[in-house]
Amino acid sequence: MEDGAQSPVLWLRSGPMGHQRLDNDGITPLLFLAPLLVLLGAFILYPVVMNLISSFAEWKGYGPQKWIGLTNYRNMLSDQAFWASIENTAILVCYIPVSTVVTVFVAALLREGLKGWRAYRAILYIPNLLGPVIIGVVFSIYLRDDGSLNLALKWATGSTLRFLTSPMLAINSIGIIQVVWVHLGFGLIYFLAAMNGVDQGIYEAALIDGAGFWSTLVRVTVPSIRFAVEFWVVFSFIEVFARMFSFIYTLTRGGPGFGTFTLEYGVFVQGFEKFRVGYSSAWSMVLFVFCAAISVAQIRLMRRRSV
């Protein structure tokens, strides 16, 4: 294939130094990239830069901004809500390995040809169709002190659990429901697709060697879908850091107290309930740094594997 016929990405990587000058093909590659660059600039770069600027300002979301230097960051570091949000986010992060192990395990079970596996897959996917708001509202009723889950528990064990009024139970309920259970459906589809891409010959060889379910899972399946698992972990991190808001808002509103108050929820409360948008921007920058660090880690992992 001639250089001129290559895709821009391939073309950029194919030079002797790893990168070639764009002007070999004139402006054409840039024109192809322009729509994406404009969108990235308008919806990613510009907001990030503006957010950084307003994090050094006192601003209520409209009108002039008043420059106050590092005051927002200083206030944030002495804010009880901030440290509670870090702690809660860390607890939710702990559910990522649980989610990954459970999802890979169930996917492997289904791949084994469990009878009715298509039905199980469909049933487990349903939470993804409902969306976090509906799930949040439904569970805010189920999990109440006098909710149906507690009624069942009382009937079965004689006692109840304070799912929504104990901070520890509330944050762990969110971890189990949103990080593990809701993601299970999407994870199954994703991991089953990855497992289907594994050469069947390897499984047959393992079977001939006498490998059982567990050794096949640990020694064949997981190493073969390592890239998918890595991506899943990064995806889950982003979900935990930046996509839990709607579920938390509808389930607990960050309570009781600061029991389920996460970084992302704090950004919302500061910016859109208290209208301290400058201060909220400082919180957002912390969230941005976490998410950026995870993305950089992902890119490095992918590069390491492609070498």
Place this chain on the structure above:
Amino acid sequence: MIKRSILCLVILALCVVPRLFATGGQETATLTVWDFKYGEVEGSQKPMKQIDALFMEKYPDVTVNHVAQPGDPQYYQIIQAAASANQGPDVAMFHPGAREYGFGDILIDLSPYIQDVKDQFTPASIAMVSMDGKIGAPIKLLPMTMQGFGIYYNKDYFRKASLDPEQPPKTAAQFLAACDKLKAAGIVPIAVGQTYTIDFTLRCLVANEFGPNVAGLKDGSVKFTDPQFREGVEFVKALVDKGYLEKAGFSRPYFMEGIDKFAAGGGGMFVGLLSDVGNWKAFSDKLGANNVGYFPTINFPDNEYKDQQVAQGAGIGYGVMTWSKNQKVAVDYVKFYATGDGARIYASSTGAMSPNTAVTGLEATYPALKIIQQYLKANLAEDYIPMFYNGYEDDANRVCDRLFVTGEITVDQFIAEYQNLITKK
């Protein structure tokens, strides 16, 4: 060529003539109104439609486009978005106090336009809608309601528990005894809704503890670290610990499930509101007007003040936006809602208490209202929550949760944190 020219002229005439007729006739204005009450189909919407119709009858050249918006806090996020775009409604509803003052720069000063009706309103309500609560400062809203909190009780349940329904348990000892008897009779002593039951209870108690000096919390002349506040906090903690405040209610939203629970006979007492929802009218209509009792607070023996009725001079009100191109008619609309027939219709239909003294109402039909009005006349004490920053109530409620719901902190820590909040920037 001639045919073509004629055709062009005809088309041009067809386009232009209707416009000529439109501008040649009377000019019509569309007044866009945003509020968070219009969406209450069972509550405020019906009287609001009626008031809008009366307004349009009086101003035939004006069309009111009344838009139902979600409640607080989403409502204020929409207002924030409108402010950043510098366009939106002509008239918008606000909560007087921190919410109003925070958005004061996008509301016009109504003072020059309301001189003819200003004297109809209570001084407390005018003070509250004036910027930063200062008398003489620009008035940004005209109040439609006043707000406050107090304790409603179900007289039937009191009878069942061998309590005198005409003697409300107003002292701490009587209150505990009443809770005990209600519990013994198998009745939930105090129905609860998440967060606000504690919030409103503390507001009732603080009014009684500091009386006319509540505003001193702002300048530090009275503090939450004072012994009378501690007494109130310890009392509420005892109510929680003894199970008199229904524990299951702490995972149930106050609006509207907690309210509905009491209205459906789910408790002997309930800490409710004076206006809007969860009020004397709502409970009387559900439980029977003669079956609802009321008292404003709980008295402690050593307290200087007794029977203080906590109240905000103004509960909700309309303001006119700076970007409105119809400011004159918008001001008329705001006045129409807060005075005369508009105010009367709104108050009588929703149970809102009007700060407009010219609006008299339903005392004969609702005994609970008569009692409330007596307390309001005799022992009015200011509510402390709207005195502080936007979002103060949310912060305060999280601290409340940590003592009363989760038990993470002690009473000492609670008092220290509660006091620290009011100095927070």
